[in-house]
Amino acid sequence: MAATIKDIARRTGLGLATISKYINGGNVLPKNREAIEEAIRALDFKVNETARNLKTRHTGYVGLVMPALTNSFIMQIIQQIQLQLRANGYGTALYCSAPGNEEIRRQTELEAIDFLLQKGVDGIINLPQNEDGVHLLKPLELGIPVTLIDKQIPELADRVSSVMIDNVGAARAATDELLNAGHRNIVAFFHGETNYTGRRRAEGFMDALRQRGYPVDSERVVFMGGLGRGSSVDRIREKLRQYQPTGVFAANSGLTSRVLEALELEDLRVPDNVSVVGFDGVGIEDGRRIKLYSMLQPTEQIGTTAAQIMTEQLHFWAKGEVFPPQVRTLPATLFVGNSIRRI
Amino acid sequence: MAATIKDIARRTGLGLATISKYINGGNVLPKNREAIEEAIRALDFKVNETARNLKTRHTGYVGLVMPALTNSFIMQIIQQIQLQLRANGYGTALYCSAPGNEEIRRQTELEAIDFLLQKGVDGIINLPQNEDGVHLLKPLELGIPVTLIDKQIPELADRVSSVMIDNVGAARAATDELLNAGHRNIVAFFHGETNYTGRRRAEGFMDALRQRGYPVDSERVVFMGGLGRGSSVDRIREKLRQYQPTGVFAANSGLTSRVLEALELEDLRVPDNVSVVGFDGVGIEDGRRIKLYSMLQPTEQIGTTAAQIMTEQLHFWAKGEVFPPQVRTLPATLFVGNSIRRI
C-alpha cells in the first residue's frame, strides 16, 4: 500500500495541513522541512493525483483529438505535442478517429469530446475535421480551453486559440516554383470545397497566378471533396488527360500520394512529362530517383506551440483569469527535390 | 456546476446508495429506476470519474509507452490500440520517447513508467526498447499489468503478456523469396545484436539458407547496433561494395529505408542490379515505379489483441484473480512488389 500524507504526518508528528502545504510549495520551518523530506524518502511517498484532482477539479491530462493516423504530418504533430505537454507536467489522452467518410468523422469528433470530457481532461487540443466546430461548444461552455491545430474555425475565432501554417503563402510559394520554371498549364488539387485549409491553399495558388497576370482557369483548380481513394485517383486521371498539364500542384499529403498514383497509372513520368510540387513530404522518401518538391510544415514548432499555448491557458484558467485566444501563423518551408523540369 | 448523485437523490427523494447502486448496474424497483433515469436526463448527470477512481483505486487509463513516432508501423499500432482500448472503455495515455541513442531511450523508458504511474494508469502496454525490462519491474511490483508488443523479454516471460509476429517465420519467408528467384549471394541487415527482434529475424534468415543446404556466411549477416542514420548508411554501402550481393534483405523499416538510400548513393538499380526484400511497407508507396517486396505486420490485429489482453487482464485483476500471461504470435504477410529479378 502506498504511503499517504497521513503516514508522513504520523511519522513526523506534524499535522496534515503542514505536509500538504510543504508539498505544494508553502513555507515551512527548516527543521520540519527536513523531517518531511526524510519521511517522504523513507516511505517512498508520492502524492495521490486522483485525490488531489478530486479536490482541485482538474486531472493533469490534456485531450488530443486527431484524425486517423494516416500520414506523417499528423504523426509528427502528435509526437511533439505529447513531448511538450509532458515537459509541462501534463499527460496526453489520445483520441484518434477511425477512418471513414465525412459523416462518420463528424460523429466521431463528437464522441471524442464526450469521451474525453467523461474521462476528465483539463483542456483539448484538436485538429478539427468538423468544420463548423459544433463539437467544441460543450467544452467551451464547461470552461475547458480549446486549441486548434492546422485549421481555423472562423465562427469560434474569438473563443479558441489556433496554430497553423500560412496556408496562402505556402501554396503561393509552391506555385511560384512551377511558374518560375516556365510552367503555364498547371492543374492544382485541393481538399474539399468546404475545407478551410483547402480553400486557403487554393487562394494562394490563384494569388500566384494573378500576381503575374496569368488567367485563372477554375477547371484547373480542382476541389476533391468526399471522394474515396479510388475515385479521387480516377478524378485526377481525368483532369490529367483532359488538360495535359505540364505542372501539377497537390495541396496535401493524401492528394500528393494520389497524384503520384494517377501519374503512374497514366504512364506519365516526373519530371519529364509532368512537373510536380507536393505537400508534407510525401514522395521525398529515400531511394526515390525522383524526389518531389514539397511544402513542409514545421511540425515540431506547431506541436510545441500548441502545447505551450494550452499550458499557459490552463495556468491562467487556474488563477481564474481570462486568457485571450492566441493565433499563431507559422511559415512552411520548401523541400527542393528534382521533380520540376524547366520549360 | 455539474450535477452529482446527491442532486439525483434530492430530486428523486431516494438515498445516495440507491442511486449509486443503480448507476453500477444494481437492482432497483422499476418506478425508482424510472425516476432516477428521468433525473439523470434532466440534470444531465455524469458520474465524476475522479471521485469514483479515488474510491475504486483505478483510473480508466491505460498507459501506452512507445518509441518515437518515426514509422508507420508504430503509428498503425497506436491507432489500433487506442481504438480498441476506447471501445473497451479505457482512455489511452500516450507516452512516446524522444528520438535518441540507446542510453537516452533507456532512460526515457524509465521516465515514461514513472510519469504514467504518477499520473495514474491501470495498465501499461509497451513496445520495449530497453531489452532487459528493468523499467517494468516497478509496475509489476505494484500489481499493474503489463502487455508487451513486438518484442518479448525472456526474463519477464512468466509475468507479462506479449503479442508479436512470428519473426523467425517472417524472415524465413522473406529470404525464401530471394532464394526462389535464384539468388545465392545475399546480404541481410538486422537490428543491433542485443535486440530480440533482430536476433529472431536473423535466425529466420539463416534457417532459410540452411534448409536448402546453403552455407551461412556470418559476414553477410549484418547486425547494425547503435549507429546513427548516417553511419549505418555508410556501413551498408561498404557491405554492398565488398560483397556485391545480388539480393538484399532489410529486417525492419528503418533499415529498409537506409538500404534504399545506400543503393541510391551507390548508383545500384532495383531490381536490375540488386533484388530487395524489405519490411513494414517502406518502399511500397504510391508513385514508385519499383515497389519493394515487403514483409507486412498485421498491425490492426496486433493492436486489437494487445488491447483485448490488457482489458481481460484488468477485469481479472479487478476481481482479485490472477491472470495467466498470454503470448500471441501472429503471422506476417508478404507484399508482392517488383523488386526481385530472377537469375
Add this chain to the structure above:
DNA sequence: TTGTACGCGTTATCAC
C-alpha cells in the same frame, strides 16, 4: 430493496 454513515487522500479555511 433502501438508507445511513463512513472512508478514499488531498486541499482549503480557519482559528491558534
Add this chain to the structure above:
DNA sequence: GTGATAACGCGTACAA
C-alpha cells in the same frame, strides 16, 4: 507557521 476540520463525489458495509 501550524493543526483540527470540513469539504470534494462516490462506493459500500451495515443496519433497517
